[in-house]
Amino acid sequence: MTGQPGEDYREISFDDRMEGTEFRVSERAHITVDTEVCDSCTVRSCLHVCPAKLFVPRADGGILFNFEQCFECGACYQVCDAEGAITWTYPDGGLGVVFRKG
Amino acid sequence: MAEQPLVVAALSPADPLGGADQAALEHTLRLAEALGGRSLAVTVGPAGAEEVLRQALACGVQRVLRIDGPAAADSDTTARALVAGLGLVPDLLLCGDRSSGRGTGATPAFLAARLGAAQALGLTELLLREGELTAVRRIDGRRREQLTVPLPAVCSVERGSARLRRAALPALLAARTAEIQVATVALPEPRQPVRLGPARPYRPRPLVLPAPVGTDPLARIRALTETDRPRTAARVITPAGPEAAVDELLGYLREHGYLAHLTREDDQC
Amino acid sequence: MTEPSYAGPVSASALLQQPPPARDFDVLVVGAGPAGSAAALAAARAGCSVALLERGPYPGSKNVYGGVVYGRILDELVPQWWEEMPVERWVTRRSTMVMTADQALTVDFRSQRWGTAPYNGATAHRSDLDGWLAGHAVAAGAVLVPATVATGLLRTTAGTVVGVRTDRPDGDLTAKVVIACDGVNSFLAKEAGLHPRQDNARHLTLGVKETLALPREVIEQRFGLTGRDGQDIEILGCTRGIPGGGFLYTNLESVSLGVVVGLPGLAAAKVRPEELLADLKAHPAIAPLVRGGRQVEYAAHLIPEGGYDHLPELAGDGLLVAGDAAGMCLAAGIWLEGVNFAIGAGMYAGRAAAAAIGAGDTSQAGLAGYRRALERSFVLADHRKLRKVPGLVLSERMQRQYPGLICDLAEGLFEVDNPRPKPGVWRLLRTAVRRHDISPRRLLADAITGMRAFG
Ligand SMILES: Cc1cc2nc3c(=O)[nH]c(=O)nc-3n(C[C@H](O)[C@H](O)[C@H](O)COP(=O)(O)OP(=O)(O)OC[C@H]3O[C@@H](n4cnc5c(N)ncnc54)[C@H](O)[C@@H]3O)c2cc1C
Ligand code: SF4
Ligand code: SF4
Numbered sequence: 001m002t003g004q005p006g007e008d009y010r011e012i013s014f015d016d017r018m019e020g021t022e023f024r025v026s027e028r029a030h031i032t033v034d035t036e037v038c039d040s041c042t043v044r045s046c047l048h049v050c051p052a053k054l055f056v057p058r059a060d061g062g063i064l065f066n067f068e069q070c071f072e073c074g075a076c077y078q079v080c081d082a083e084g085a086i087t088w089t090y091p092d093g094g095l096g097v098v099f100r101k102g
Numbered sequence: 103m104a105e106q107p108l109v110v111a112a113l114s115p116a117d118p119l120g121g122a123d124q125a126a127l128e129h130t131l132r133l134a135e136a137l138g139g140r141s142l143a144v145t146v147g148p149a150g151a152e153e154v155l156r157q158a159l160a161c162g163v164q165r166v167l168r169i170d171g172p173a174a175a176d177s178d179t180t181a182r183a184l185v186a187g188l189g190l191v192p193d194l195l196l197c198g199d200r201s202s203g204r205g206t207g208a209t210p211a212f213l214a215a216r217l218g219a220a221q222a223l224g225l226t227e228l229l230l231r232e233g234e235l236t237a238v239r240r241i242d243g244r245r246r247e248q249l250t251v252p253l254p255a256v257c258s259v260e261r262g263s264a265r266l267r268r269a270a271l272p273a274l275l276a277a278r279t280a281e282i283q284v285a286t287v288a289l290p291e292p293r294q295p296v297r298l299g300p301a302r303p304y305r306p307r308p309l310v311l312p313a314p315v316g317t318d319p320l321a322r323i324r325a326l327t328e329t330d331r332p333r334t335a336a337r338v339i340t341p342a343g344p345e346a347a348v349d350e351l352l353g354y355l356r357e358h359g360y361l362a363h364l365t366r367e368d369d370q371c
Numbered sequence: 372m373t374e375p376s377y378a379g380p381v382s383a384s385a386l387l388q389q390p391p392p393a394r395d396f397d398v399l400v401v402g403a404g405p406a407g408s409a410a411a412l413a414a415a416r417a418g419c420s421v422a423l424l425e426r427g428p429y430p431g432s433k434n435v436y437g438g439v440v441y442g443r444i445l446d447e448l449v450p451q452w453w454e455e456m457p458v459e460r461w462v463t464r465r466s467t468m469v470m471t472a473d474q475a476l477t478v479d480f481r482s483q484r485w486g487t488a489p490y491n492g493a494t495a496h497r498s499d500l501d502g503w504l505a506g507h508a509v510a511a512g513a514v515l516v517p518a519t520v521a522t523g524l525l526r527t528t529a530g531t532v533v534g535v536r537t538d539r540p541d542g543d544l545t546a547k548v549v550i551a552c553d554g555v556n557s558f559l560a561k562e563a564g565l566h567p568r569q570d571n572a573r574h575l576t577l578g579v580k581e582t583l584a585l586p587r588e589v590i591e592q593r594f595g596l597t598g599r600d601g602q603d604i605e606i607l608g609c610t611r612g613i614p615g616g617g618f619l620y621t622n623l624e625s626v627s628l629g630v631v632v633g634l635p636g637l638a639a640a641k642v643r644p645e646e647l648l649a650d651l652k653a654h655p656a657i658a659p660l661v662r663g664g665r666q667v668e669y670a671a672h673l674i675p676e677g678g679y680d681h682l683p684e685l686a687g688d689g690l691l692v693a694g695d696a697a698g699m700c701l702a703a704g705i706w707l708e709g710v711n712f713a714i715g716a717g718m719y720a721g722r723a724a725a726a727a728i729g730a731g732d733t734s735q736a737g738l739a740g741y742r743r744a745l746e747r748s749f750v751l752a753d754h755r756k757l758r759k760v761p762g763l764v765l766s767e768r769m770q771r772q773y774p775g776l777i778c779d780l781a782e783g784l785f786e787v788d789n790p791r792p793k794p795g796v797w798r799l800l801r802t803a804v805r806r807h808d809i810s811p812r813r814l815l816a817d818a819i820t821g822m823r824a825f826g
Contacts, residue, residue, distance in 0.1 A: 049637050
C-alpha cells in the first residue's frame with residue numbers, strides 16, 4: 001500500500017505516539033547496548049523492530065540506544081544475533097512501562 | 103530528647119502511597135536509624151487505610167497505628183486526630199508535602215501548632231548532620247535555603263526528596279497479616295465546609311444619573327456621557343503613606359458621586 | 372548477600388546444596404497474567420498455599436493484547452463470570468477482512484445470541500481483566516506479591532526446582548511446585564532447559580497497538596452497534612507482504628487498532644511497525660472507522676505463534692509451564708486467541724500441581740497429569756488440530772498472493788462490464804491465478820490443508 005509522505009495520518013510524530021504511555025523510569029538501565037559490537041553489524045535489525053524506536057543510527061554510522069521508554073517486549077534481543085551486543089533484563093519490580101489499557 | 107527518640111511518619115490513607123508520602127516514610131526510616139530511635143507510621147482513616155500501613159511495615163517501620171476516622175477529613179481535623187491518637191509529642195514527625203489526600207499541604211502546619219513543635223515544610227533534603235537536623239527547601243528565584251531544625255519538629259518533604267527503599271520479601275509477606283493497632287479518638291463534629299452556590303453571570307451595577315435637562319438630543323447624549331465637560335488630565339497621586347492614599351481615593355470617589363450610600367463613619371473602619 | 376541478579380536471557384539458577392527443609396508455599400506462581408491467576412486460583416481452591424508473583428506494580432500493567440477475550444473456559448472457575456467481568460463490549464459482529472492497497476473483501480457475521488448470557492467473546496482492557504482474575508485468586512487465598520521480579524530459579528544440584536529468587540532483599544522463596552506463567556519471554560522455562568531450540572525469533576511475532584478514543588455514539592454509528600454490542604475485525608493483507616495481520620476491535624469509548632507481524636519478516640523488510648499501522652489507518656476501508664480517534668495509549672508486545680509443533684516440555688522436576696510461556700497462544704492471522712488458552716492451561720497446571728503435592732510426588736513424572744489434561748481439553752486439542760494453520764496463514768502465498776486473488780475474484784463477480792456478458796467464476800479464477808502468479812497445485816494443496824484443519 002502506498003501512502004504519500006505528508007498525508008495527514010503520518011503527521012503524528014513518534015513522540016506524540018509515545019506520549020500516552022506511562023513509564024516509571026528506573027535509575028538502572030535495564031538494557032545496555034555495546035555499541036562497539038554494533039559498529040561492525042551490517043543487518044541492524046534492531047532499528048526496524050524496536051517498537052519504541054530506542055535504537056537510532058548516529059551520523060557517524062554507529063548506534064545510539066536509550067533505555068527509558070521501553071515496552072520491555074524483547075524484540076531487540078530476539079533479532080540481534082551479534083554476540084554480546086545487547087544485555088537485556090527486566091527492570092526492577094514495579095518500574096518500567098505501566099500499561100493502563102493494554 | 104527521650105532515651106529512644108520517636109520518629110513518626112504521618113501518611114495519607116490513600117493506597118497506593120503517593121510520592122511525597124513515600125519520601126516521608128523513607129526519611130522516617132533513615133532518621134530513626136540515624137537517631138538510634140524508634141519508628142512509627144500512623145494514618146487517620148477507615149479500615150481500608152491499613153493498606154498503606156502494611157506497606158510501611160513491609161519497608162521496615164517498627165510500629166504502625168491507625169487512628170480511626172473518615173477517609174477524607176479537613177487538615178485541622180486530621181491534625182487533631184493525629185495529636186489525640188499519638189497521645190504524646192514525638193521527637194520528629196514527617197509528612198508528605200501536598201500528598202494526594204490533603205491537597206493543601208496544611209496538615210503539617212496545623213500539627214506543628216497543636217504539638218507545639220517547630221515546623222519546616224516543603225523540604226527537598228533532610229538529614230542528621232553532626233547531631234543536628236539539617237534541611238533544605240526551595241525559595242523564590244530557584245534558590246534554596248538551609249535550615250537547622252530543633253526538635254521536636256514537624257517536617258514535610260517533597261516527593262523525590264528520597265526514594266523509598268524496597269521492602270524485603272519476608273517483611274512484605276509478614277506485613278500482609280500483621281495485626282494493626284487501632285486508636286479511636288473523639289473527633290469534633292466535622293465543621294461545615296464553605297459551600298459554593300452556582301456562579302452568577304457578571305452584571306454591572308447600574309450607575310444612577312439624573313436625567314439631563316434640555317431638549318436637543320445631541321446635547322442630552324453628551325450630558326449623559328459626560329463628554330460635554332472640559333477634560334481634566336489624569337491625576338497621578340503619590341501620597342505620603344497608605345493612610346493618605348486612602349483619604350485621597352475616597353475623597354475623589356465621593357466627589358464624583360460613587361460613595362453616596364456610605365456614611366462618613368464607614369470610612370473610619 | 373549475593374550479587375544482584377536480574378531476569379533476562381542469561382539469568383541463571385541459584386544452586387542449593389541441600390533441598391530446603393521446609394517450603395514457604397506449596398505452589399509458587401510466577402506472573403499474574405491470565406495463566407498465572409488461573410493457576411493460583413485453581414491451586415488455592417484445591418487447598419494449597421499459593422504465592423503469585425508479578426513484576427509489574429499491578430496485574431496487567433505489563434500486558435498487552437488485541438482486545439477480545441473468549442470467556443467460556445471461565446465457566447469452570449468463576450460461574451456466571453459475565454455478571455462481574457470488567458467487559459467493554461460483547462462481540463456480536465465478527466468480521467474477517469481481506470485487503471489489498473485499494474480493495475477489501477469482508478466476511479461479516481453477526482449473531483445476537485452472542486450478545487446475551489452465556490455470551491461468547493468480549494472486549495476488555497488487560498489492566499481491568501488481569502486485575503479482576505488476580506482478585507479471584509486472592510479471594511481464594513493466594514498471596515499476590517506485586518512489583519517483584521523472579522530473577523531465576525532455585526534448584527537443587529540434582530536439578531529439581533525448589534523455588535525462585537526475586538529481586539527484593541532476602542528475596543528467595545521456596546515452594547513444592549513452581550508454575551512458570553511468565554509470558555512469551557519466559558526466562559524461567561528457558562533457564563530450566565524446557566525450550567529445546569534457540570532460534571526462537573522464527574516463531575515470534577510482534578504486535579503493536581493504538582488505543583484510539585472515540586465517543587460512544589460515534590463508535591455505535593460507525594460500526595453499526597447498539598448498547599453493549601461490539602465488533603471484532605481481523606484483517607489479512609495489510610502488512611506489505613510481511614507475514615502477519617491486523618485487527619480493529621471496539622471498546623466502549625475507544626477502538627483498538629493493531630498489526631501483528633513476524634519478527635524475521637519485519638527485520639528483513641526494513642519496515643518499522645508504526646508505518647504499517649499508519650498504512651492501515653489510511654486504508655479506505657479502515658480510515659472512516661477510526662478517523663478523529665485520539666490516541667490514548669501506544670503499546671507493543673511479542674506473541675508466540677509456533678503452535679503445537681513447537682511446544683516446549685511442559686513439566687520438569689518441581690516445575691510446570693503454562694500460557695504464553697509455553698507458546699500456547701493461537702496466533703494465526705484471523706485467530707488471535709491466547710487469553711483463553713492461558714486461562715485453561717493455568718487452571719490445569721494449578722490442579723495438576725495440587726494433585727502432585729497431594730500424592731507426594733512433584734517430580735516430572737508426578738506432574739505428568741498436566742500434559743494429559745491439556746491434551747484432553749481444548750488447549751492442546753485445538754493446537755493439535757490447527758497445527759498446520761499458523762504455517763499456512765503466515766505463508767508467502769497467504770500473505771502476498773491470496774488477498775489479491777480473493778479481492779480480484781470478488782471484483783470480477785460484482786463488476787458490471789456491459790455490454791460484455793458476466794464472466795464465469797472459473798474464468799475469473801483462472802485469470803486471477805495467472806495474474807498473481809499462483810501455482811494452481813499449491814492453491815489446491817493449501818485449500819486441502821485449510822479444509823482438513825477446519826473439517
Ligand atoms: C498484540 C497482541 C494481540 C493479542 N490479541 C489477543 C486477543 O485479542 N485475544 C486473546 O485471547 N489473546 C490475544 N493475544 C494473546 C494474549 O495476550 C496472550 O496469549 C496471553 O496474554 C497469555 O497470557 P499469559 O498469562 O500466558 O502471559 P502474559 O499475559 O504475558 O502474562 C505474563 C505475566 O508474567 C509477568 N512476568 C513475566 N516475567 C516475570 C518475572 N520474571 N517475575 C514476575 N513476573 C513476571 C508479566 O508481568 C505478566 O503479568 C494477543 C497478544 C498480543 C501481543
Ligand atoms: S543491536 Fe544488534 S542488530 Fe542492532 S546494530 Fe547492534 S549488533 Fe546490530
Ligand atoms: S525490549 Fe522492545 S521496546 Fe525495549 S528496546 Fe527492545 S525492542 Fe525496543
